[in-house]
Amino acid sequence: MTGLSLKKVCKKFGDHSVILNVDLSIKPGEFVVFVGPSGCGKSTLLRMIAGLEEISSGEFWIGNKRADQLPVSDRDIAMVFQSYALYPHMTLAENIGFPLRLAKMPKEEVQQKVMTIAEVLHLNNIIDRKPCQISGGQRQRVAIGRALARDPKVILLDEPLSNLDAALRLEMRVELARLHKQLAATMIYVTHDQVEAMTLADRIVILNNGEIAQIGTPLDLYSKPANTFVAEFIGSPKMNIFPVEIDNSKADNASVRLTNEGNDFTFDAPVQTNGPLQMGIRPEHMSPTDNGGIRGLVNRVEHLGSDTYIYWHFSALLSRFRISNRA
Numbered sequence: 001m002t003g004l005s006l007k008k009v010c011k012k013f014g015d016h017s018v019i020l021n022v023d024l025s026i027k028p029g030e031f032v033v034f035v036g037p038s039g040c041g042k043s044t045l046l047r048m049i050a051g052l053e054e055i056s057s058g059e060f061w062i063g064n065k066r067a068d069q070l071p072v073s074d075r076d077i078a079m080v081f082q083s084y085a086l087y088p089h090m091t092l093a094e095n096i097g098f099p100l101r102l103a104k105m106p107k108e109e110v111q112q113k114v115m116t117i118a119e120v121l122h123l124n125n126i127i128d129r130k131p132c133q134i135s136g137g138q139r140q141r142v143a144i145g146r147a148l149a150r151d152p153k154v155i156l157l158d159e160p161l162s163n164l165d166a167a168l169r170l171e172m173r174v175e176l177a178r179l180h181k182q183l184a185a186t187m188i189y190v191t192h193d194q195v196e197a198m199t200l201a202d203r204i205v206i207l208n209n210g211e212i213a214q215i216g217t218p219l220d221l222y223s224k225p226a227n228t229f230v231a232e233f234i235g236s237p238k239m240n241i242f243p244v245e246i247d248n249s250k251a252d253n254a255s256v257r258l259t260n261e262g263n264d265f266t267f268d269a270p271v272q273t274n275g276p277l278q279m280g281i282r283p284e285h286m287s288p289t290d291n292g293g294i295r296g297l298v299n300r301v302e303h304l305g306s307d308t309y310i311y312w313h314f315s316a317l318l319s320r321f322r323i324s325n326r327a
Contacts, residue, residue, distance in 0.1 A: 002063045002153035002186055003028045004049065009058035011044055011210075018044050020210045022058070026188065031180050033189045035197040036207035036233075042190045045207070046156055049188065050079050062153060078147035079156040082163060084139045086131040086146075093118070093127045096145040103150065117145045120182065121175075137168040141175065148183070157189045161196065173199055194234055198222075206230055228278060237283045237309055237320040242294075244279045283309070286321035294319075 004026040011019035019041050026032050034042040047053040049060065051072035060068040067075055086095050097114045105113075118124040121141045131139055140160055147155055157176075161169045177200055180187055191197055197204050198218040206213045206221065206229075213233075214226040225231035225239075232238045288310075296312040296319060311320050 005061045007059040010056045012056045018210050029184045031187045031202045033197040033201035034205050040207040041210040042207050046190050051075050076153045078152035080143050080147050080160050082159045084143045088131055091128050092142050099149050121145050136164050137172050154186045231280050239280045239282050240319040242279045283320045283322040
């Protein structure tokens with residue numbers, strides 16, 4: 001197992017900066033997920049680690065060795081792309097063993113290594129088939145197996161599940177979690193899907209406009225977001241944000257006051273500041289009531305079986321809350 005570190009890493013395309021002063025340390029054996037909206041720089045950052053994009057400035061270290069000047073072949077990093085990129089004329093065994101044959105490994109060792117990987121990935125019963133004869137989830141496992149073949153120090157995964165349907169994505173999430181636990185490998189995973197990030201990661205790196213918005217465990221990001229961007233990005237449906245004012249006229253405590261279109265009420269809050277602020281309430285922490293509360297106009301209801309999502313307008317804001325249908 002090997003750790004990684006990025007120190008003041010930047011990336012520019014001409015005069016346009018896409019990665020800005022990224023500082024990040026990844027522990028050996030850690031599963032780290034880069035997540036953020038489209039265009040935030042997560043795939044570019046992954047490609048810089050792999051060596052597919054040059055670093056404009058800063059340093060990249062693999063263990064105790066500086067690696068930003070090393071060619072791709074010397075970094076000992078494997079990458080799984082969004083596209084499976086399997087060779088259609090080769091069997092699954094030949095696809096997995098291809099990098100070993102390129103490395104001139106003896107045939108007997110290649111066969112032994114391929115069968116070991118196939119057993120780990122539950123492919124040993126179909127190892128003689130070709131890619132056109134297996135499902136999308138199985139093809140993705142073959143692509144992962146090919147990445148594992150050379151025992152890389154670090155495994156990079158660039159949105160590997162985005163081409164799969166919902167059922168296969170769930171199956172492959174479980175497979176990836178099991179694989180990481182079994183191999184104890186250092187993995188970096190890029191996705192725009194927060195569910196994948198929350199369920200797979202030891203730590204999540206949230207990127208926004210080329211900068212790190214926050215780093216933390218899934219529960220830390222959910223319960224202690226550093227800013228409104230993180231607060232609204234983590235959680236589904238996303239957090240409701242209301243404009244509020246703080247009243248510090250009380251000697252012992254402050255009050256939060258929400259005033260807007262028929263809503264005018266206050267409640268105590270341990271806030272010692274003045275001026276307008278924003279209050280965040282997650283949908284799962286709200287429930288309908290006949291007396292008091294925040295009033296608005298319901299414009300959509302989504303029934304999802306175990307939960308019901310209700311969307312409503314509070315002034316010009318579209319807000320939402322969730323009702324659990326479980327007993």
